[in-house]
Amino acid sequence: MTTAVQVKKLTMVQAVTDAMRTMLEEDESVLVLGEDVGKNGGVFRATEGLFEQFGEERVIDTPLAESGIIGTSIGLAVNGFRPITEMQFLGFIYPAFNQLMTHATRMRQRSMGRYTVPMVIRAPYGAGVKAPEIHSDSVEALFTQIPGLKVVIPSNAYDAKGLLIASIEDPDPVLFLEPMRSYRSSRTEVPEERYSIELGKASYVKKGNDVTVLTWGAMVPDTVKAVEQFEKNQKTTCDVIDLRTLYPLDKETIQESVEKTGRVVIVHEAPATGGVNAEIISVINDTAFFFLKAPIQKVTGFDTPVPVYSLEKEYLPSSEKIIHAINTALSY
Amino acid sequence: MLEKFPLTQYISEDGELVNPEVKEMLTLDVLKLFYEKMLRARMMDKKCVNLQRQGRIGTYVPYEGQEAAQVGSALAVEDGDWMFPTYRDHAATMTFGHSLRNLLLYWVGRIEGGIPPEGKNIFPPAVPIASQLLHATGVAWAEKKKNTDRVSLVYFGDGATSEGDFHEGLNFASVFKTPVVFFNQNNGYAISVPMEKQMNSKTIAQKGLAYEIPSIRIDGNDIVAVYMETKMAVDRARNGEGPTLIEAVTWRYGAHTTADDPSKYRNQSESDHRRSTTDPLLRLKKYMKNEEIWDEEWLMTTEKNITNEINTALEEMKDYPEANIDDVFDNVFEKPTWTLEEQREQHRLIKRGQMS
Ligand SMILES: Cc1ncc(C[n+]2csc(CCOP(=O)(O)OP(=O)(O)O)c2C)c(N)n1
Numbered sequence: 001m002t003t004a005v006q007v008k009k010l011t012m013v014q015a016v017t018d019a020m021r022t023m024l025e026e027d028e029s030v031l032v033l034g035e036d037v038g039k040n041g042g043v044f045r046a047t048e049g050l051f052e053q054f055g056e057e058r059v060i061d062t063p064l065a066e067s068g069i070i071g072t073s074i075g076l077a078v079n080g081f082r083p084i085t086e087m088q089f090l091g092f093i094y095p096a097f098n099q100l101m102t103h104a105t106r107m108r109q110r111s112m113g114r115y116t117v118p119m120v121i122r123a124p125y126g127a128g129v130k131a132p133e134i135h136s137d138s139v140e141a142l143f144t145q146i147p148g149l150k151v152v153i154p155s156n157a158y159d160a161k162g163l164l165i166a167s168i169e170d171p172d173p174v175l176f177l178e179p180m181r182s183y184r185s186s187r188t189e190v191p192e193e194r195y196s197i198e199l200g201k202a203s204y205v206k207k208g209n210d211v212t213v214l215t216w217g218a219m220v221p222d223t224v225k226a227v228e229q230f231e232k233n234q235k236t237t238c239d240v241i242d243l244r245t246l247y248p249l250d251k252e253t254i255q256e257s258v259e260k261t262g263r264v265v266i267v268h269e270a271p272a273t274g275g276v277n278a279e280i281i282s283v284i285n286d287t288a289f290f291f292l293k294a295p296i297q298k299v300t301g302f303d304t305p306v307p308v309y310s311l312e313k314e315y316l317p318s319s320e321k322i323i324h325a326i327n328t329a330l331s332y
Numbered sequence: 333m334l335e336k337f338p339l340t341q342y343i344s345e346d347g348e349l350v351n352p353e354v355k356e357m358l359t360l361d362v363l364k365l366f367y368e369k370m371l372r373a374r375m376m377d378k379k380c381v382n383l384q385r386q387g388r389i390g391t392y393v394p395y396e397g398q399e400a401a402q403v404g405s406a407l408a409v410e411d412g413d414w415m416f417p418t419y420r421d422h423a424a425t426m427t428f429g430h431s432l433r434n435l436l437l438y439w440v441g442r443i444e445g446g447i448p449p450e451g452k453n454i455f456p457p458a459v460p461i462a463s464q465l466l467h468a469t470g471v472a473w474a475e476k477k478k479n480t481d482r483v484s485l486v487y488f489g490d491g492a493t494s495e496g497d498f499h500e501g502l503n504f505a506s507v508f509k510t511p512v513v514f515f516n517q518n519n520g521y522a523i524s525v526p527m528e529k530q531m532n533s534k535t536i537a538q539k540g541l542a543y544e545i546p547s548i549r550i551d552g553n554d555i556v557a558v559y560m561e562t563k564m565a566v567d568r569a570r571n572g573e574g575p576t577l578i579e580a581v582t583w584r585y586g587a588h589t590t591a592d593d594p595s596k597y598r599n600q601s602e603s604d605h606r607r608s609t610t611d612p613l614l615r616l617k618k619y620m621k622n623e624e625i626w627d628e629e630w631l632m633t634t635e636k637n638i639t640n641e642i643n644t645a646l647e648e649m650k651d652y653p654e655a656n657i658d659d660v661f662d663n664v665f666e667k668p669t670w671t672l673e674e675q676r677e678q679h680r681l682i683k684r685g686q687m688s
Contacts, residue, residue: 057477062504062507063500063503063504063507065496065500065503065504067466067496067497067500068466068497068500068501068503068504070466071463071465071466071467071469071470071497071500071501072466072467072469072470072473072501072504073470074466074467074470075466075467075468075469075470075471075472075473075474075484076470076471076473076474076477077470078467078470078471078474079414079470079471079474079475079478080474080478081474081477095496098460098463098497099463099466099497102459102460102463103458103460103463103467107456108663108664108665108666109443109660109663109664110443110446110456111446111447111455111456112443112444112447112659112663113662113663114447114448115455115456116666147664148664148665150665171665171666172665172666200669200670247669248669248670248671251670
């Protein structure tokens with residue numbers, strides 16, 4: 001006999017809330033901290049209803065101080081709690097970079113496992129929502145180079161719940177980046193029950209034969225759209241892979257797809273130089289070099305600050321650019 | 333502000349009891365304990381400076397002159413409480429129970445050096461200035477949430493009060509009323525920058541005013557004042573009355589680190605002068621002499637015991653098993669990622685000459 005799984009159609013931000021609610025219910029040590037996360041339910045409503053349900057001792061409005069939020073959460077985490085901290089926007093994590101870089105991610109090693117920091121830092125990020133300066137920064141690569149930190153980015157509601165639960169369960173610090181543009185742009189079926197998605201595992205968004213397209217976050221639906229448009233008039237087809245975790249990368253899935261297609265396009269909205277694209281290319285170099293039939297193509301943002309909203313569309317990788325890159329990979 | 337935050341003293345520089353109320357508490361055993369712990373700290377510090385000069389340990393951060401501040405405050409907390417030191421607070425951690433062997437290991441660049449004995453809650457020394465104030469506040473906050481009576485004691489220098497984390501730490505502690513004692517050692521300098529250039533405020537204690545945190549300024553070279561006032565702050569924290577800021581005014585005789593030359597920015601004759609006037613050990617000795625309870629023989633035995641203890645620790649440090657690269661890979665995450673495993677394996681093979 002199979003029991004029917006209850007599912008709801010949720011937006012990604014609702015799934016994020018659902019994951020936190022699930023974990024707050026399950027584990028007394030889970031806390032939510034951040035600016036405006038309590039009564040107000042978060043500026044994106046990601047913590048809506050949690051304050052009412054769990055009270056101010058579990059869902060905590062903190063002073064407006066990012067270093068303070070992450071620094072005190074390190075203490076809470078070392079001393080038995082599992083803080084989920086919200087950075088109001090990723091672009092405002094910079095004042096807390098020190099705590100992240102010098103303590104959260106090093107405490108385990110510095111104390112040889114005596115003190116550990118099981119905390120999650122959630123942060124909305126990315127362009128395309130007409131936000132003011134700094135709010136749209138896509139700086140995930142700054143964090144993939146911090147030893148001791150996992151970096152996770154969901155692209156849809158189902159993944160968001162499963163990945164966030166896995167991040168909260170993780171015994172080490174996890175940076176959980178939420179693409180703002182995807183918060184409410186679609187709904188996915190999300191089981192009401194608790195489930196988790198293993199960190200470090202990519203997923204095939206669609207399968208194909210001739211080109212591997214690797215991406216994450218808000219670029220996933222954009223990339224799928226571009227690929228579908230491209231495939232309409234062609235016999236050639238693409239694998240589209242959502243990496244989901246940027247550290248550690250899913251080497252096997254990348255290798256498997258590249259061995260099959262021999263052609264690769266990487267799409268991300270972050271600046272090109274020193275971006276995660278470079279690390280992916282390095283993984284392919286190590287695992288599937290002899291299968292390559294063309295130089296790896298990349299479609300990225302510019303090496304400029306993310307422009308304010310009159311120009312942000314030009315900054316973001318467009319369908320045209322993605323299709324151009326696929327064609328270049330194919331015609332080499 | 334100086335009038336608002338007068339320097340609290342219990343024993344004057346001449347060794348006279350300023351606050352007779354504590355007379356009863358100052359039994360011979362207590363006085364000997366105070367002196368012995370300060371002497372132990374001083375001898376260990378001197379040993380480390382010498383070891384550095386001989387090239388047997390790396391760059392070292394001395395604290396000579398600050399023994400009363402560190403030892404007196406450390407004696408005010410108990411097992412189960414938490415201590416958050418900086419790179420300079422070894423007198424505090426060794427008094428609280430950190431092993432001398434691990435202290436030495438720390439300065440020969442061993443990870444093990446930052447690890448306290450089982451059952452002792454001491455964070456590894458914080459190198460980024462002021463960052464540890466937030467950890468102390470967070471840990472104390474957790475204790476409060478767990479309904480215990482444990483407290484955090486956190487050390488920091490005068491320079492640290494310029495950092496944002498100092499203010500964020502005080503603010504969080506104040507808002508959430510966490511059981512934390514902020515213990516400042518105002519030794520007059522942040523490397524080369526004197527207090528007058530660090531801040532326009534006359535005292536550090538007054539900074540607590542902004543956060544409605546009870547704040548006091550004490551003579552940091554008077555171990556009785558340090559112990560009594562820290563104990564009161566610790567008790568207040570234990571009783572759920574929230575944080576306290578203590579400014580202990582003191583002086584570090586030597587360099588900021590063994591890599592630093594203090595004669596470039598300050599007149600060293602001041603240090604020489606202070607050795608014969610405000611020194612924390614001298615002060616207690618004077619008091620004990622005035623009370624006619626000073627015992628030269630006891631001192632000699634104590635010195636001998638400490639020397640033995642330090643020499644044993646030095647032997648243990650020398651005989652300690654070699655550093656293991658696995659400790660680096662094993663403690664980044666609970667389970668190493670594939671990147672770490674690959675890097676470890678490749679490193680191993682190359683070292684063994686097994687790479688083709
Ligand atoms: C964030 C940060 N900036 C700079 C330094 C380099 N630094 C090490 S000690 C020091 C001065 C600290 O002075 P103070 O807080 O008064 O403590 P003291 O060393 O006098 O005990 C500086 C600037 C550092 N360790 N961390």
